[in-house]
Amino acid sequence: xxxxxxICVYGGTPAGCAAAITAxxxxxxxxxxxxxxxxxxxxxxxxxxxxxxxxxxxAGGLTGEVILGFGTDPRAIMLAFQEWIESNDIEVxxxxxxxxxxxxxxxxxxxxxxxxxxDRWGVPLPASLAAPDALVEASVxxxxxxxxxxxxxxxxxxxxxxxxxxxxxxxxAGVRTVTNWAPVDPYVVPGDRTSGLxxxxxxxxxxxxxxxxxxxxxxxxxxxxxxxxxxxxEITAPDGYTAEDFALVKRYVEHLGPDMExxxxxxxxxxxxxxxxxxxxxxxxxxxxxxxxWYQDGDWNVRSRLWRHHIDYLRGLHHxxxxxxxxxxEFRKETAKYGLDTSVFPxxxxxxxxxxxxxxxxxxxxxxxxxxxxxxxxxxxDGVGLALFGVDVYPTRRIPRAHPETGQLGVAxxxxxxxxxxxxxxxxxxxxxxxxxPQRSDCGNLxxxxxxxxxxxxxxxxxxxxxFCVLAESAAVAAVQALRERTDVQGIDVGTxxxxxxxxxxxxxxxxx
Numbered sequence: 001x002x003x004x005x006x007i008c009v010y011g012g013t014p015a016g017c018a019a020a021i022t023a024x025x026x027x028x029x030x031x032x033x034x035x036x037x038x039x040x041x042x043x044x045x046x047x048x049x050x051x052x053x054x055x056x057x058x059a060g061g062l063t064g065e066v067i068l069g070f071g072t073d074p075r076a077i078m079l080a081f082q083e084w085i086e087s088n089d090i091e092v093x094x095x096x097x098x099x100x101x102x103x104x105x106x107x108x109x110x111x112x113x114x115x116x117x118x119d120r121w122g123v124p125l126p127a128s129l130a131a132p133d134a135l136v137e138a139s140v141x142x143x144x145x146x147x148x149x150x151x152x153x154x155x156x157x158x159x160x161x162x163x164x165x166x167x168x169x170x171x172x173a174g175v176r177t178v179t180n181w182a183p184v185d186p187y188v189v190p191g192d193r194t195s196g197l198x199x200x201x202x203x204x205x206x207x208x209x210x211x212x213x214x215x216x217x218x219x220x221x222x223x224x225x226x227x228x229x230x231x232x233x234e235i236t237a238p239d240g241y242t243a244e245d246f247a248l249v250k251r252y253v254e255h256l257g258p259d260m261e262x263x264x265x266x267x268x269x270x271x272x273x274x275x276x277x278x279x280x281x282x283x284x285x286x287x288x289x290x291x292x293x294w295y296q297d298g299d300w301n302v303r304s305r306l307w308r309h310h311i312d313y314l315r316g317l318h319h320x321x322x323x324x325x326x327x328x329x330e331f332r333k334e335t336a337k338y339g340l341d342t343s344v345f346p347x348x349x350x351x352x353x354x355x356x357x358x359x360x361x362x363x364x365x366x367x368x369x370x371x372x373x374x375x376x377x378x379x380x381x382d383g384v385g386l387a388l389f390g391v392d393v394y395p396t397r398r399i400p401r402a403h404p405e406t407g408q409l410g411v412a413x414x415x416x417x418x419x420x421x422x423x424x425x426x427x428x429x430x431x432x433x434x435x436x437x438p439q440r441s442d443c444g445n446l447x448x449x450x451x452x453x454x455x456x457x458x459x460x461x462x463x464x465x466x467x468f469c470v471l472a473e474s475a476a477v478a479a480v481q482a483l484r485e486r487t488d489v490q491g492i493d494v495g496t497x498x499x500x501x502x503x504x505x506x507x508x509x510x511x512x513x
Contacts (some may be wrong), residue, residue: 263328
């Protein structure tokens with residue numbers, strides 16, 4: 001089967017929906033491809049539209065006018081995206097993902113799709129079980145996915161992992177000093193290095209602070225729980241569960257003692273805005289560490305396995321804390337009563353349908369956002385949207401580490417930082433058009449508003465859903481302009497683009513409001 005449109009948007013994320021609506025409003029035909037069966041990405045899976053938007057006035061266009069008004073209920077938000085797309089008669093191809101990209105010269109001509117339907121808990125179909133499907137032709141493509149698969153399959157250069165401090169002059173880049181150190185022995189046989197590390201630990205690669213590595217920050221589910229049996233789905237132990245897999249949790253629990261608040265940091269974690277999030281102040285919490293690095297550039301066999309690993313980790317953690325005699329009885333009983341709230345995510349037995357992939361691939365584009373941009377130390381002339389947040393990096397790994405003062409062996413996390421808090425510097429910074437477009441020689445008809453060109457540090461401040469949506473609207477306007485000017489996306493008149501964005505209500509420069 002073959003289908004075609006002027007513009008193809010890949011990924012039914014909030015950004016993908018914003019791009020599709022914008023392209024339609026600007027007069028282009030558009031096809032939206034979504035690998036799952038739901039629209040809305042993370043905004044339909046626990047995050048709220050205004051949650052990571054500290055200055056709403058900086059989010060213009062459709063983001064400020066429509067998306068920020070979708071409310072706080074994940075199910076309602078998901079349905080709002082679906083109704084928004086349907087009311088504009090935009091064609092959506094569900095349960096299909098990109099398998100291959102066809103090119104002529106520096107341009108994509110079509111994408112070959114494959115089946116990708118998720119299972120009952122939202123886990124994507126492994127690549128080994130996928131079958132070839134439709135071919136979608138278009139004149140311009142927008143990759144609005146969290147993984148950047150269309151970008152990668154098109155052969156466009158990208159980055160993963162953490163850059164070194166000296167790569168872009170970022171003092172906070174690369175490996176960081178450890179956090180959450182606890183006097184917990186990391187070895188299977190306490191004190192015996194030859195017995196090996198306990199499960200849930202990574203060996204320390206030994207690189208110095210500031211060095212580059214392939215790790216990236218933790219992923220997790222933004223999940224809801226309830227003690228009401230009428231709407232709670234039991235959290236069962238995973239197949240092959242063994243308490244030995246949680247021996248590190250046992251030692252950490254013994255270290256914490258009967259401190260209920262600290263124990264709740266392990267499970268359910270941090271109560272964010274109705275949903276539970278990763279508790280960065282806890283050595284161990286509701287998501288695994290060290291595995292996101294394999295997801296970011298993995299195929300869908302790897303990603304599907306890691307997605308399920310996040311589910312099974314949370315199931316096993318809950319079961320351990322509900323049943324193991326090493327856990328204080330009061331906390332065991334409290335934990336055991338909780339199930340997943342199926343009233344929030346009824347389609348997936350209470351599991352959020354989207355894993356929170358905080359960062360995966362990042363475009364190596366015509367402009368690389370760095371910490372200097374985040375700190376308002378640059379003034380690019382081609383801004384197409386504003387961003388504002390602190391440098392928000394969740395832990396990347398959990399490792400054995402001696403205490404820096406006493407030398408006592410213990411366990412710590414590494415990578416965690418939140419520089420500036422939610423408001424960052426307090427002044428929004430512009431994201432240049434060049435940061436969402438590849439080099440012309442790499443691809444002339446592709447825009448990437450989600451996996452944009454940024455260092456690990458700058459991306460950590462820019463990676464918020466409202467920012468993605470703002471940039472996606474701008475990308476779609478640019479795509480239509482490229483069609484009309486009969487040029488590559490790098491060749492359009494940026495001044496004309498910026499004028500049209502302002503006409504649409506986008507905020508591309510900050511004068512203070």
